[in-house]
Amino acid sequence: MTAKNIFTRPKSLRDVPTHYCPGCGHGIVHSLICEVIDELNIREKTIGIAPVGCAVLAYDYWDFDVTEAAHGRPPAVATGIKRILPSNIVFTYQGDGDLAAIGTAETIHAANRGENITTIFVNNGIYGMTGGQMAPTTLLKQKTKTTPFGRDKIREGYPLKISEMLAVLDGVAYLERVSVHKPANVRAAKRAIKRAFKTQIEKKGFSMVEVISMCPVNWGTSCEGAIKWIEDNIIKYYPLGILRGDKS
């Protein structure tokens, strides 16, 4: 009897040690993207845009063409690439600070133009790379390096619902919020990422998947604590599901 190999490392994912912290969600999201790229057989025409933040080194893991972009500017860079190479598959990988704070304008306008690109928005509610400062998506009362007494709605305002904002734009073809804190959610996240890339392949317009992800180190909790934080707090404020477009 011969053993059947039913799961292997995706071809698009390099076999290198990770630099991400224990319990971090980036590694899961990286491999989901690579699995989808392999399954859609688009590795040789995919161009990724790595953000500024923890995923700045994404090109060390992804085995396809990748460029860096300045903080917040990936949607503009992706616009330039996609307009020149409309047959290629172009996606941005962005964190909450990148997409929903410093790059808010680029995000909204690329989406509103209906740029035929895909954005993977990793929302962990914190600036990880710089050591845990408040992000636009940090929850109320959540303690961070720059909200030592907890995020206060009077002082810091409310957690930004950027996906809900984008969902009203006509240029957005597909937008879903998923999470990677549990195996079932990871599977759903992969399906969403695949739908987003398919949306681009079918030239339907802007597609985005917001992925709620863990950052136990900067949340000051354990890996289990991070999963519980998502379950008990984040997805209550940021409910999962399709915000625009459909499952087809």
Add this chain to the structure above:
Amino acid sequence: MTKKIRNPKSQIPKLKYTLMTGNEAIGEAAVAAGCRLYAGYPITPQNELTAYMSKRMVEEGRVFIQSESELAAINMVFGASVAGARAMTSSSSPGISLKQEGISYLAGCELPAVIVNIMRGGPGLGNIAPAQSDYFQATRGGGHGDYRTIALAPSSVEEAVELTRLAFDLADKYRGPVLVIGDGILGQMMEPVKNSKFEIRNSKLLPKPWALTGAKGRKPNIIRSLYLKPGALEEFNKKLQRKYEEIKEKETRFEEALTRDAELIIVAYGTTSRIAKAAAQNLRKKNKKAGLIRPITLWPFPDKAIKEVAKNAKAFLVVEMSNGQMVEDVELAAKGRRPVHFYGRSGGGVPTPEEIEKEALKVMSSWFVDKKPRTTN
């Protein structure tokens, strides 16, 4: 029997020249140079360029984007360049300040791009009148980090065409951002341009094996300016410096007029150089030996030309539409061998030939004053 139909178009005489503004001419030059993406944001006095591109790029089946901001525009250009295409953005002073982040990244990622600055008065919002007060920004890198950008300064509409085309070639050749620096006058005034200047040249564009086009049949390409390993960034910066040395050696451009026997060398660039040239000619009529050096590349600055004329000339007079920026480069080049005087107008003020003449005569008359030996007290 066939009836001969006369093509109505053939009756129109083929024009040799087109009358156009500097802004439009720069746009058409970019089209001729094979620019495939233009992104811009409205700002006076360069709006005609964006408007021109919105028509011409679409006519040519190329990409025109009115961006949501200057930051987005320069990053769209960044993206097009990543994909291997020739790309351009344009703006005026306050907008160019916003683009500096992107220009620094272009330099750090070694990506070719052309950035046009039709300068207006500053600081801050300043005004919309012509100025040359972005010289430091254009020649010292402009954004953060250890880099330089080639800065080409045309003085006429026709030269703006030539230098815009050159800007694309140099950007590709040296893999970096190249600036075309004009002022509000150059952008807005109309001059005839030889139509042949817009002819498509058949010379092949340089191959760009580094561009991101999808890793088909090759290893993935990575474009980045991040160097985290100890020593890696220093090594990369040294590589950039070697490139800049080569540019200094090969790409320094200037024009000189009436310099051979000149006692006073006026140094001016762009629109100001044309006014200064008129002043130098007027001075010659009065038997005053004035000449002109006009830097065409602001960076690399033609310091050798300054050194050369310093051998015979008695002094320099730098004229700028600023309160004195290029004057520092002339001083650096003259290295104390000859006195360097300055006359500037700023905030939208434009010097007249008479003003420059008066300043020149003031400098020249000081040479004939009886100089008593100085004593120290």
